[in-house]
Amino acid sequence: MSAQQRRTLTYGQHNVLQTISVTPLARQDGYWVIYIHGGAWRDPTVTSASFDATESILRKSSDLPIAGYASISYRLSAHPNHPQDPKSTPSDEFRDAKHPDHIRDVEAALTLLQNTYGFGSRYILVGHSCGATLAFQTVMGAVAGHREQSFTGDANEPGAGAETVFSSPGSLPPRLTTHPTAIVGVAGIYDMRKLRDTHREISAYREFIEGAFGTDEKLWDAVSPAQVVGSRGVEGGWKVGRLAVLAHSRDDELVDEAQLDSMRESLRGWEETEAQVLVDDELASKHRRVCGLPLSGAHDEIWSNGKELARAIIFAFRELQDMGLASR
Numbered sequence: 546m547s548a549q550q551r552r553t554l555t556y557g558q559h560n561v562l563q564t565i566s567v568t569p570l571a572r573q574d575g576y577w578v579i580y581i582h583g584g585a586w587r588d589p590t591v592t593s594a595s596f597d598a599t600e601s602i603l604r605k606s607s608d609l610p611i612a613g614y615a616s617i618s619y620r621l622s623a624h625p626n627h628p629q630d631p632k633s634t635p636s637d638e639f640r641d642a643k644h645p646d647h648i649r650d651v652e653a654a655l656t657l658l659q660n661t662y663g664f665g666s667r668y669i670l671v672g673h674s675c676g677a678t679l680a681f682q683t684v685m686g687a688v689a690g691h692r693e694q695s696f697t698g699d700a701n702e703p704g705a706g707a708e709t710v711f712s713s714p715g716s717l718p719p720r721l722t723t724h725p726t727a728i729v730g731v732a733g734i735y736d737m738r739k740l741r742d743t744h745r746e747i748s749a750y751r752e753f754i755e756g757a758f759g760t761d762e763k764l765w766d767a768v769s770p771a772q773v774v775g776s777r778g779v780e781g782g783w784k785v786g787r788l789a790v791l792a793h794s795r796d797d798e799l800v801d802e803a804q805l806d807s808m809r810e811s812l813r814g815w816e817e818t819e820a821q822v823l824v825d826d827e828l829a830s831k832h833r834r835v836c837g838l839p840l841s842g843a844h845d846e847i848w849s850n851g852k853e854l855a856r857a858i859i860f861a862f863r864e865l866q867d868m869g870l871a872s873r
């Protein structure tokens with residue numbers, strides 16, 4: 546019997562999807578593993594529960610330094626195959642989210658987790674498909690709202706300055722969310738226009754991107770992690786980041802590997818820049834890593850049986866251990 550128990554946290558009142566499934570563990574020296582599911586921003590059959598199989602596999606590999614698991618549900622856009630009657634559907638069950646609803650929900654969830662468990666940057670953000678898009682959007686300078694830039698204290702201290710970041714009178718600002726040490730992107734969508742173009746003959750691609758972001762392709766570019774360079778992109782936003790793992794299955798029938806190639810290319814400047822380190826330690830290494838990881842299995846198989854998603858997460862821990870950033 547395990548003493549750990551899973552609980553559901555609610556981070557918003559607008560929609561029943563604004564919840565996080567959380568399993569806190571006792572390990573103090575560990576990292577939180579935080580998952581963002583896929584489903585093209587709209588599939589109501591894919592929720593935070595899609596991490597269950599992976600979590601149970603990881604819980605059996607008990608040697609990993611894991612402080613807890615969290616899997617985030619977030620508001621979804623409308624899906625043509627799952628129509629809802631606006632008259633009879635309770636408003637908190639209605640799925641009509643539009644950007645930035647999805648990313649704001651993910652940020653609100655991360656903020657609640659930070660305020661509850663105070664893990665600072667000691668977490669690995671894992672995203673599958675559009676969940677990988679969302680994971681990298683949380684660290685993009687222009688999408689994440691410049692929170693770290695506005696912050697003058699030690700951005701790496703868990704919870705530090707959460708109350709004192711913004712002193713301007715008037716509306717209450719969002720609280721600080723410290724960025725992750727590592728991101729694991731699995732079957733990620735990183736360039737939306739390119740995804741639409743590569744799959745031009747299948748209208749569903751254009752439809753789900755428009756469903757989430759509307760028809761303005763300039764917005765698609767502005768929120769595509771592989772399209773935005775410099776201070777507005779990952780390079781400018783993800784100062785404390787150390788490791789990016791880009792995983793893709795050769796058997797993936799829905800998201801092609803050119804997405805990963807674009808993301809890898811766009812991370813080159815980030816990888817070559819020194820990371821901001823937690824402590825004032827002259828000797829601490831500041832280097833960064835970007836790793837590609839080949840997986841096997843169909844797009845949704847990766848998470849549905851959980852084996853390959855678990856393997857990608859274990860891979861990230863081995864890299865962090867190798868970099869001296871995680872205990873063994």
Ligand SMILES: N[C@@H](CC(=O)c1ccccc1NC=O)C(=O)O
Binds near residue numbers: 588673675676734753
């Ligand atoms: N099951 C989804 C399709 C889907 O998830 C998807 C399809 C093509 C490329 C990426 C996808 N998901 C990414 O989050 C749907 O019903 O719309």
